[in-house]
Amino acid sequence: MAQREIQKLKETILKEYPRLKKDDKFKFACHSGVSCFNECCGDVNIFLTPYDVLRLKNTLGISSQEFLDKYTILPIDQNQRLPVVLLKMQDNEKKTCYFVSKEGCTVYENRPWACRMYPLGLASPGELAANLNEEFYFILKESVCKGFNENREWTVREWIEDQGIAEYDKFGEMYKQIYTHPYLEKAPELTPQKIDMFFLACYNLDKFRDFILHSTFLQKFDVEDDLLEKIKTDDEELLKFGFRWVRFALFGEKTIDIKDDVKAMAEKKLEEKRRKTAK
Numbered sequence: 001m002a003q004r005e006i007q008k009l010k011e012t013i014l015k016e017y018p019r020l021k022k023d024d025k026f027k028f029a030c031h032s033g034v035s036c037f038n039e040c041c042g043d044v045n046i047f048l049t050p051y052d053v054l055r056l057k058n059t060l061g062i063s064s065q066e067f068l069d070k071y072t073i074l075p076i077d078q079n080q081r082l083p084v085v086l087l088k089m090q091d092n093e094k095k096t097c098y099f100v101s102k103e104g105c106t107v108y109e110n111r112p113w114a115c116r117m118y119p120l121g122l123a124s125p126g127e128l129a130a131n132l133n134e135e136f137y138f139i140l141k142e143s144v145c146k147g148f149n150e151n152r153e154w155t156v157r158e159w160i161e162d163q164g165i166a167e168y169d170k171f172g173e174m175y176k177q178i179y180t181h182p183y184l185e186k187a188p189e190l191t192p193q194k195i196d197m198f199f200l201a202c203y204n205l206d207k208f209r210d211f212i213l214h215s216t217f218l219q220k221f222d223v224e225d226d227l228l229e230k231i232k233t234d235d236e237e238l239l240k241f242g243f244r245w246v247r248f249a250l251f252g253e254k255t256i257d258i259k260d261d262v263k264a265m266a267e268k269k270l271e272e273k274r275r276k277t278a279k
């Protein structure tokens with residue numbers, strides 16, 4: 001979907017779509033017996049969150065770099081301050097998702113947030129529109145989808161629980177604090193180095209781990225011993241640390257501690273510089 005179409009869809013959602021709360025009801029069911037089974041798993045824009053990538057690369061048993069290379073695209077969007085990651089579709093007539101089979105989704109237990117949520121969408125303040133005060137859910141009715149003719153009734157809350165969305169939302173909330181950060185509204189464009197740092201810490205987790213363990217990172221920053229042990233093997237802990245690192249490196253928040261001797265050295269250099277300019 002082109003950028004202009006995405007913007008138009010956002011405007012339509014705001015103006016026309018009924019706004020649902022957690023206890024509102026809708027009718028829907030998806031199962032292998034529906035005549036449209038698998039029809040929705042092609043030619044579709046699926047935005048991947050960092051947690052989606054973590055779950056998918058681990059279930060496929062490949063590195064984050066390999067996953068990003070094989071299964072994602074990064075569309076260029078001039079309005080977007082941070083890069084967005086889309087699930088790549090195959091280069092065939094139906095542009096099918098790489099993970100769909102005759103039996104359904106082959107990564108079902110680890111399918112992305114957007115695939116879990118469908119047919120629900122979530123509109124959040126700062127994401128859909130700057131003047132939106134309160135988040136709301138809405139129904140995305142694809143014309144191909146016969147799931148709406150089924151007689152199963154859900155509340156939004158029940159659907160979210162049934163689809164295992166809570167785990168994803170835990171990381172989604174942390175990520176939202178980054179991409180809706182006020183710094184991105186006010187500051188000039190991010191430097192390419194900052195964008196690379198964001199991408200590394202949020203999306204290319206295996207490389208981020210290498211960066212922490214095999215660069216001068218640990219000489220400069222204090223990472224608690226037990227946390228360091230965890231992030232050597234635990235991707236979820238690593239991603240949480242990645243979010244902290246992004247807030248430190250991009251937005252200047254005090255989410256990471258600089259080592260005392262590094263701080264003292266930096267202050268000394270600054271003092272020397274001040275003295276030189278005062279002469």
Ligand code: SF4
Nearest residue numbers: 041097099100105115
């Ligand atoms: S990840 Fe699974 S559910 Fe999502 S589009 Fe691909 S096949 Fe369909």
Ligand code: SF4
Nearest residue numbers: 030036038040145147
């Ligand atoms: S189009 Fe709708 S009902 Fe059909 S498989 Fe996709 S989500 Fe299920």
